Amino acid sequence: METTPQQIVTAISTSEIKQVSGSVAILEALVAEGVDVIFGVPGGATIAIYDALFDYSEKLKHILVRHEQGAIHASQGYARTSGKVGVALATSGPGATNMITGIADAMIDSTPVVCITGQVYAHLLGSDAFQETDIVNMSSQITKWNYQITDATEIPSVLAKAFYIARSGRPGPVLIDITKNAQLQMFDYKGYTKCDHIRSYRPKPIVRPSYIEQAAELINQAQRPMVLLGQGVILGGAEAEFKAFIEKSGIPYAWTVLGAGAIPSDHPLNVGMLGMHGNYAPNMLTNQTDVLIAIGMRFDDRVTGRLDKYAKQAKVVHLDIDPSEIDKNIKATVPVWGDCKETLPMLTALIEKKQHTDWLARFQAYYQDELELVIYPELNPTSGEITMGEVIRHLNDITNGEAVIVTDVGQNQMVASRYSKLNKTRSNVTSGGLGTMGFALPAAIGAKYGAPERTVITIAGDGGFQMTLQELGTIMQNKIDVKIIVLNNRFLGMIRQWQELFNDSRYSFSDLESPDFVTLATSYKIASKRVADREELPAALNEMMNSKGSFLLEVMVTKENNVFPMVAQGCSLSEIRLK
Amino acid sequence: MKNMQNEEINKQEFNITLYTENHVGLLSQVASIFTRRKINIESLNTSPSEVEGIYRFNVVIIETDELMNKLIRHLEKLNGVIKAYYHSNNDVxxxxxxxxxxxxxxxxxxxxxxxxxxxxxxxxxxxxxxxxxxxxxxxxxxxxxxxxxxxxxxxxxxxxSARVAIIKKSDGFNSKLKEFERLNPLPDAYSEHFLNEITKGLIV
CATH class of the missing domain: 3.30.70.1150 (ACT-like. Chain A, domain 2)
Structure with missing residues (x-):
């Protein structure tokens, strides 16, 4: 609830009002918000903040990344594993624009981050000053909120608002642009007050019991119901509530890429992944279910396939915290607005305890088909080069589902999402909505700081890895314990797959020549190994996992392998192909 | 193609009324809701409302009723927009x-x-x-x-000038705003008319 009384975090009585610089006020705000690590690169327009940071090293850890895109992705990774707000710091101009991709990524994946960018002196704004860009306008489409501060007195209240907006309701990125004069300006600091209410902002809609009742009635009458699990369950911290709901209702659940692992993936009601490269059963049966219960997911086009042939027969119960998601792509029969942490228990209370044995058996039958034609050959090949699925299978044996898996984008991502065993929530970090190649390595850095006690494994392809590989420098300098697997197929694999399937194998600019990744890692003082033989794979993975500190394992995988099943773009889910 | 023609026929002028705070940059954010969907703004006016400190936007676009629902919710999601309404020409x-x-x-x-x-x-x-x-x-x-x-x-x-429009069935914004000022507004503060419509045809 948003009713907590406003808390004075840094209580300072009037007699104690002190003069501080804007820069100090920024850092005080971060400390008050419980931030323990920030990711950034200093520059001309943030030098004052960095000067103040010099005296804050005990309270705030700063990780120097190699590129601002690394800073924003690291803050995303941190937010994903910790559930807290990630913070990225960049200078004006190119520093700020380098973060754009990551901000867009955080926006579409609802990741709470606060980006602080330096800006030129206020009197230079609009004059095309050195390293000036209008980052507020540029980022307005991809932030939940943004604001430019030109006067230091605004800093405490604006940053309080920034953190409140970033983490509340449907989370998202906030960018605060702070001019250099404001950073340097001395002002009467009256302490920091956390924000808990903004008049033009409603973090969550009011729960309407009548819709809960209608939803429960639909669910109780359903013969062939199916639950679609999205990241909203994780963002809302409603994993236990979700588990209680499906276990009482006995309804099989399928998950989106970002919903993966919200509850342990070996749950008997788990029927697999949704969408383009999802499992056969949930995709086939979406068009046969009578009641679809979507929880914290947004019917992305990669999930629905062709929209006008998507679950036309089904009544749809849609639980979402964001009213603009209801009816956006799929018309809801019953829209259950609200935070699923509140609405799910209300729903669970009203539904009957059931089992859908026959219906579950139909998922099982489709699973057998997929197992035989796709899964078994992918995970247990006996000849040819190593497959991506095989790597994940061995990895599962070693991690037993306890590790955080950070994937890049493309075939590596789809294979890792499909086959990774996940026992804990917040174990799956990937760029879902934006599909940002290069996301994995910097995000893994942040993921490790967000969950320092956990093992963090990055899985990237040879293409995506090269988009942000400079962050190996960050790993080296800060001795960050991240395990890196590069699945090297010498191609931009997913593009090659599309070209093979839809463009008559015309491999237009998708083949890739790469540096020697092992030597590359060595020059960054990171332990490394290359493996190409099937027999050596388990030992190599064990060596990686047992090594102290970071490790890069390059696995030479099949050059031309395809991820199946696949729902081709523009096709209905029923047209899913197994080969 | 047939769908597109139907869509053209179903399009009509709608009057959007936004109650907003007075923020720098809000206009460009409001405009972007339309531009990202390639919708042309036929007319746009901003002025103070009957409530001090609250601004009122009048925006006219030509669209389908179905899309208006989505647009309104996206507009309302913008930080700085307190409330968004839309009406056909008959209602203003x-x-x-x-x-x-x-x-x-x-x-x-x-x-x-x-x-x-x-x-x-x-x-x-x-x-x-x-x-x-x-x-x-x-x-x-x-x-x-x-x-x-x-x-x-x-x-x-x-x-x-741009169009200014008064909503026929409106009691003004003073009482509504008071609800928004509270930490826990009453359900009445939300006019989710589309939800009510759905209720009509529902199983109950």
Whole structure:
């Protein structure tokens, strides 16, 4: 609830009002918000903040990344594993624009981050000053909120608002642009007050019991119901509530890429992944279910396939915290607005305890088909080069589902999402909505700081890895314990797959020549190994996992392998192909 | 193709009313909701509302009812927008104001012009030796018609304001705003008319 009384975090009585610089006020705000690590690169327009940071090293850890895109992705990774707000710091101009991709990524994946960018002196704004860009306008489409501060007195209240907006309701990125004069300006600091209410902002809609009742009635009458699990369950911290709901209702659940692992993936009601490269059963049966219960997911086009042939027969119960998601792509029969942490228990209370044995058996039958034609050959090949699925299978044996898996984008991502065993929530970090190649390595850095006690494994392809590989420098300098697997197929694999399937194998600019990744890692003082033989794979993975500190394992995988099943773009889910 | 044609037919003018805070940059954010969907803004006006510190946007676009629902919720999601409504032309009373600059000599000499101006309820704003400026307000067709009629008499310059619209069934924003000022507004503060519509056809 948003009713907590406003808390004075840094209580300072009037007699104690002190003069501080804007820069100090920024850092005080971060400390008050419980931030323990920030990711950034200093520059001309943030030098004052960095000067103040010099005296804050005990309270705030700063990780120097190699590129601002690394800073924003690291803050995303941190937010994903910790559930807290990630913070990225960049200078004006190119520093700020380098973060754009990551901000867009955080926006579409609802990741709470606060980006602080330096800006030129206020009197230079609009004059095309050195390293000036209008980052507020540029980022307005991809932030939940943004604001430019030109006067230091605004800093405490604006940053309080920034953190409140970033983490509340449907989370998202906030960018605060702070001019250099404001950073340097001395002002009467009256302490920091956390924000808990903004008049033009409603973090969550009011729960309407009548819709809960209608939803429960639909669910109780359903013969062939199916639950679609999205990241909203994780963002809302409603994993236990979700588990209680499906276990009482006995309804099989399928998950989106970002919903993966919200509850342990070996749950008997788990029927697999949704969408383009999802499992056969949930995709086939979406068009046969009578009641679809979507929880914290947004019917992305990669999930629905062709929209006008998507679950036309089904009544749809849609639980979402964001009213603009209801009816956006799929018309809801019953829209259950609200935070699923509140609405799910209300729903669970009203539904009957059931089992859908026959219906579950139909998922099982489709699973057998997929197992035989796709899964078994992918995970247990006996000849040819190593497959991506095989790597994940061995990895599962070693991690037993306890590790955080950070994937890049493309075939590596789809294979890792499909086959990774996940026992804990917040174990799956990937760029879902934006599909940002290069996301994995910097995000893994942040993921490790967000969950320092956990093992963090990055899985990237040879293409995506090269988009942000400079962050190996960050790993080296800060001795960050991240395990890196590069699945090297010498191609931009997913593009090659599309070209093979839809463009008559015309491999237009998708083949890739790469540096020697092992030597590359060595020059960054990171332990490394290359493996190409099937027999050596388990030992190599064990060596990686047992090594102290970071490790890069390059696995030479099949050059031309395809991820199946696949729902081709523009096709209905029923047209899913197994080969 | 057939769908597209149907969509064109189902499109009509809608009047969007936004109650907002007064933030730098809000206008561009509001505009972006339309531009990212390639929707043209036919008319846009911002002015203070009846509540101090709250601004009111009037935006006119041509769209389908279905899309309007989605747009309104995206607009309301913007930080700074307190409430968004949309209405068809039948549900609002609206006016546009136009200024016409005419050669004074023509008005002196031509009786017809005087009649025209009387018929359209135009007022004189300024009279100079060389020109006279009239003001007329009304619907788009009315002010448009007057241009056509004045054109043969040497209309020098013409300008028209954006549309301002008053919602027929509105009790104003004062009471609503008080609800938003609370930490826990009552459900009444939310006019989720589309939800009510759905309720009608539902299983209950």
């Amino acid at each position: 009373i609206w006016q546009e104001m136009a200024l016409y600059k005419m050669p004074t000599s023509i008005i002196e000499e031509q009786l017809n012009v005087e009649r025209l101006l009387r018929r359209y309820g135009a007022r004189v704003v300024v009279i100079r030796k060389d020109y006279t400026v009239f003001e007329a307000s009304g619907h788009r067709e009315e002010t448009d018609n007057l241009i056509t009629l004045l054109q043969p008499y040497g209309l020098i310059e013409f300008v028209r």
